[in-house]
Amino acid sequence: MLDRATYIGGFDGVSSLVGAETIGKEPMGTMPHSLVICLGNQAKAWKAFDEIMPSNVPRVALVDTYFDEKAEALMAVEALRGKLAGIRLDTPGSRKGNLPEIVREIRWELDIRGHRGVKIFVSGGVNDKNIKELCEAGADGFGVGTSITNAPTIDFAMDLVEVEGKPVAKRGKLGGKKGVWKCEQCFTYSVTPAASRVPRCMRCGKSMRRILRPLIKRGALVAKLPKPEEIRKSVLSQLERVEEI
Amino acid sequence: MLDRATYIGGFDGVSSLVGAETIGKEPMGTMPHSLVICLGNQAKAWKAFDEIMPSNVPRVALVDTYFDEKAEALMAVEALRGKLAGIRLDTPGSRKGNLPEIVREIRWELDIRGHRGVKIFVSGGVNDKNIKELCEAGADGFGVGTSITNAPTIDFAMDLVEVEGKPVAKRGKLGGKKGVWKCEQCFTYSVTPAASRVPRCMRCGKSMRRILRPLIKRGALVAKLPKPEEIRKSVLSQLERVEEI
Amino acid sequence: MLDRATYIGGFDGVSSLVGAETIGKEPMGTMPHSLVICLGNQAKAWKAFDEIMPSNVPRVALVDTYFDEKAEALMAVEALRGKLAGIRLDTPGSRKGNLPEIVREIRWELDIRGHRGVKIFVSGGVNDKNIKELCEAGADGFGVGTSITNAPTIDFAMDLVEVEGKPVAKRGKLGGKKGVWKCEQCFTYSVTPAASRVPRCMRCGKSMRRILRPLIKRGALVAKLPKPEEIRKSVLSQLERVEEI
Amino acid sequence: MLDRATYIGGFDGVSSLVGAETIGKEPMGTMPHSLVICLGNQAKAWKAFDEIMPSNVPRVALVDTYFDEKAEALMAVEALRGKLAGIRLDTPGSRKGNLPEIVREIRWELDIRGHRGVKIFVSGGVNDKNIKELCEAGADGFGVGTSITNAPTIDFAMDLVEVEGKPVAKRGKLGGKKGVWKCEQCFTYSVTPAASRVPRCMRCGKSMRRILRPLIKRGALVAKLPKPEEIRKSVLSQLERVEEI
Amino acid sequence: MLDRATYIGGFDGVSSLVGAETIGKEPMGTMPHSLVICLGNQAKAWKAFDEIMPSNVPRVALVDTYFDEKAEALMAVEALRGKLAGIRLDTPGSRKGNLPEIVREIRWELDIRGHRGVKIFVSGGVNDKNIKELCEAGADGFGVGTSITNAPTIDFAMDLVEVEGKPVAKRGKLGGKKGVWKCEQCFTYSVTPAASRVPRCMRCGKSMRRILRPLIKRGALVAKLPKPEEIRKSVLSQLERVEEI
């Protein structure tokens, strides 16, 4: 359920087997710390990964197991040479300090040695507050877990608001059947009595569009549900037009 | 999953059919606003409920649909007389004002008329911050939803810390197999190298008890799992001994 | 004294008999809760009020005595039909919750039933901080008490600043007779030595006007004092030109 | 009205003529800055005051008109010698700096010269927040104006709560006639239904005393009202027993 | 060392003998409180100063020793007449109150008596937070001590970043020899690898200038150091072009 929601919301992929199956995609991911620890040596682990994995899997080296991120990043460049596609920082909390600064520093060291094509991925503690600063520092991609599974619950309730054509409602609820409208231009929503005429968007003046559609009637599904991929496309196309606030 | 967790954590019951089945209990709950709205009249709804429900179901009247909570509470007393077991306040946010004050006022009005046995239940927006004040004001029970489903995710991770008897660990993790200990007296936890001798509790000086137990071996369950009811009992017996901080 | 000040400051009327006499106007107001409580029934009270009051008094029903404001508002519409001029919310503090939300909800319920002409009045706890939000939610008028009587005292003192043409002053006071000027354009004030030439307004550049005028000479009133109504008019005409900040 | 309230509340006296008349006492006060300014010289003003005022008026010199408070305090000691009863600081806001520090410094300078009997009075901006620190610094008395006239309004309302022996009340009010009780031991108040038996004080366990007494019956005063002096005595005797919080 | 730094940073002069010598200027300053106290009388002190000091030293009277600043300022005007160049306020902390208000008041009193040419100097507790408000109130000059000597230490460290042409660096430091650039137009700084081509200023687009220059080679000074006066001129010429933020 969580994996499907993140994919719909714009993530490029998911790492759990069952989640990937739900959205009809291949699972994605990089090597774990346990690979490095089992082999007891970073370079050995990166080379083993390179040897065994199918060639379409990008070579992304995990570079924070034993030494400093910068030291391991330069070791990975040395070990895999032109085959290195990227590095992943999964820096533990106690070493996190100024993570954007570390990303910026590694970007500098890679660039000064001519490895502009090696990407930097960050995982561990990434959330909606710190991701912008990490992007600006040069991070190319992210692995996100806790902050997504911990997203706040959205409260909703089922209420009777009309009985046999007459508005009814308990205190605190607006009575009568509603029309829900959306402005396709600026994504503003509006709620009116159901019988209202098409309203104009209060923000940009455009005609709004009714968006309530029956999905279930007398217990049976009456609409075709879009695939996760389709929903995701629709989300992404809207995101492009959202202004930064 | 949520229903099971709340039950284990000390709740008396759950209202969803599938949740109740999971914990092996009857589902619990009171009448919805839609019953009142369908019948169009509070007293009619309460009487219908009383007429039709099995006699072992307590008569708890929902008293905030159309009028003020106090007015409806007195109407419910009038309508069901001695059969009224309690009332439920599900006050919407826009009327919530000082909810403990409302509870206190209804308690006064019930008592001054001799209905000391009628209980007061509160639902809607109850959480770990406001429940104490509601108890002090005289509320006898609670229906809780959002604040429980919205409980913060607890971060955890699988780490290799020992390989063939030697401590290994990535940066930021303590290496080597661990012993985890609990003080049965004051519920303090302690983590030591696995081979340590039984430690004394740092807080109360008692001998501590090892609490790690294998549950799965080579993919097979090797321990008997307790029923939700047993876990709940264990939680409640410990809660009794937790000091208020 | 308080009633006169509120009237001068722009209020439409006052409710106390002695205050109304002071400003030479009829006292204004709506029915009290005690009318509803004495008759023991809201509809009975509203109808009694309608039966007995002179026809030039608008029918404003108090709608928060026993039930929820929305329920009583719809009952009042039912009881007085086309004669209902407005409703008054005097919601007690313990139920206030989100009062603008309640106003918005009642406006919706009245409108959806075709009673767009019924006005909404709010009293109880209205002050300079919350009145704007209540207006935006649809409130048409207000009854204000405590927040006006509790307005902060304005400090002032009598000081000698000139003796026989020579500037004198204690520490912390500017010496010498002063000229006080006002810009009729933008209401900026300015203080200068009395003998200064007419200054230009620092804000808009217009010539300013001297505003000090002798009212008492040797103990006798030497100026005609304006009536409260005239002062009020002057206040209101200036308010129209004050920009919102 | 204000003067009467301050006197009842424990002030030693008031300075306005009409206020003093209301409480049946002589008005009290010290010399104004305008006396010093009219005579153009502090010492001349203090001596003139000493020459002309009846001998039962204490000689309190105002010491902040032109120079620093310390300089003028020593000048006053010099000018009136043994007749000086005290000095008054009415320091303007722009010089106030650390007023307790100034009081402490003047106390030091007076003491080091042997004038331990000369009292220090402070007026101007004294309020319930800064008075404690001024006392600790050595101030002996205070003149208070604005902070008393600006005391917050206490909200109250008249409500019907019982009709012909039956509890009635609007929402937000407790129904039924009340008994109001006070503990003579620790000044705790308690409200109960009128018919309740004498309650025990929740704080100290003593029997409480009923304190509601009819003052007006059918429009006529039926009780003897105490004089301001008597009320004040009662307030002061209770203050003595109030613990500091 | 401190005196040199303040002079370089734009101060007009310093008061200590050794500091003045360091920067090759005459020491500057005004009379101390001890002069007034030794002579026991302000006017006597100001006149003695006027009598004895060389005629090129401006007559600035210290006006806060015994009386209020305003009183002493007017006394100084009286005592030195046309010879008075300015007054100095060194108000002690316990009287500081609203110092800008005092400056404004003295400016008013001097002006109303025709002494527009008498300057106002302020010393004691002047810092980068309050100096702006004092300027706006009419202060013409300042004596600053503590807030300058208390300026925060600037952290710096020596790091190896290149060994025999190869970038090296510890974690947290950028490797390789650097070029440091400054935009002469808008004073923006930029750091690049040493071999980079001349960068354009990111803020205004101008070509930047290299600013690293060898000062010491093999232990010997190889550059001519500018005199304090030259550095100061350069600082001041740049300050003129710094925009206020």
Add this chain to the structure above:
Amino acid sequence: MLDRATYIGGFDGVSSLVGAETIGKEPMGTMPHSLVICLGNQAKAWKAFDEIMPSNVPRVALVDTYFDEKAEALMAVEALRGKLAGIRLDTPGSRKGNLPEIVREIRWELDIRGHRGVKIFVSGGVNDKNIKELCEAGADGFGVGTSITNAPTIDFAMDLVEVEGKPVAKRGKLGGKKGVWKCEQCFTYSVTPAASRVPRCMRCGKSMRRILRPLIKRGALVAKLPKPEEIRKSVLSQLERVEEI
């Protein structure tokens, strides 16, 4: 000057040559990052240090140059074996994360391998706010720079307070010669007029001791000044008796 003050204040030693000379002690310190960088390899650097330094210098390895602190700490243990006296963390700001957590983790790793005698030193950004937490985490010693050199300036001034036996003082200063007293028991200070009798300590009741002593008379030193070491001893002996607040 700074080195002398830190030594007097309780530090064990200083690292600058000139500072050490001032206090008459050998300079102290550990290896710099440039040693590791010049040799290009941590183990090589630690071994070179061990080979060349006199045997009375403790072997403290700097362990944060290239890799993670934990990895380098274990490498140092390996490289110097029983000769390793301690390790130093000088973690750069961008990696600092939770520094106490890192100290705790290294302590665990050293202990689990039997190196309980290897000490942990911390330098870089240590100050009076974070040092307590680092101690609790297991740090044995500290190198402190910036936070000491940046200590706030203490304001003081020279004032005339008595002239020929008569108290004089400007506003804001206490007049007359003073006696300054100290309680040897609880380190409370007290200031009285010089002629006062021996006061009792306000805090603990003991007799106080006069502490003003002439150091210079007519320009000549008349007292023997204690050596830094003696002052330091006196400071330390008092610190032992200061209660934690």
